[in-house]
Amino acid sequence: MPKKILIVDDDEAVLQLLNTRLISVGYETVMASDGEEGLKKARKELPDLILLDVMMPNLDGYQFSLLLKADERFKKTPIIMLTSLSQHMDAITGRALGAVEYVTKPFDSVKLLETINKWLTKK
Numbered sequence: 001m002p003k004k005i006l007i008v009d010d011d012e013a014v015l016q017l018l019n020t021r022l023i024s025v026g027y028e029t030v031m032a033s034d035g036e037e038g039l040k041k042a043r044k045e046l047p048d049l050i051l052l053d054v055m056m057p058n059l060d061g062y063q064f065s066l067l068l069k070a071d072e073r074f075k076k077t078p079i080i081m082l083t084s085l086s087q088h089m090d091a092i093t094g095r096a097l098g099a100v101e102y103v104t105k106p107f108d109s110v111k112l113l114e115t116i117n118k119w120l121t122k123k
Contacts, residue, residue: 001053003120004028006047007046008038008064010056012106021109022116027106042071047077049120054083054094062097069098080117082107 005027009017012033019029030045031032032038037056044048050068054061061081068074083090091102101115 001015001026003044003048004030004044005116006032006038006042006050007028008032008035008041008050008056008061009053011053014073014082017060017109021113025113027116035061035064039067041070041075042077043106046073048078050077051082051116052079052099054090058110062093065098066076068073078093078122080112080115082112 005022007015007017007029009018010033015031015033018033022029030041030047032041035056038052039059052061052064057104062081068077068079078100079098080101080103081094082103082105084105094102098120103112103115
């Protein structure tokens, strides 16, 4: 059974790029275009890993992570923040709120896949 990855990003091009790449290597994907939709889909779909943008409408990635990690079912679900925020303090904030990795855009898709694989094999 393929691992399920939730992709939450308000940039349609990034959503489609990640979706296509992840499906091509055998993952099942679920997509959401903002934090509120992503939170609903996470609770419904119970993904194995979440790729999460930070700057989004309705509910940003930091708020999303904080709310999700407050739910016992998601304490061990890895969140990889994938964002254009590249300041050191942004990464510290992301990790403090539950992200296991903080990857800045533009990203290297090969390295991102390696990071995803690393966290999915730890589960």
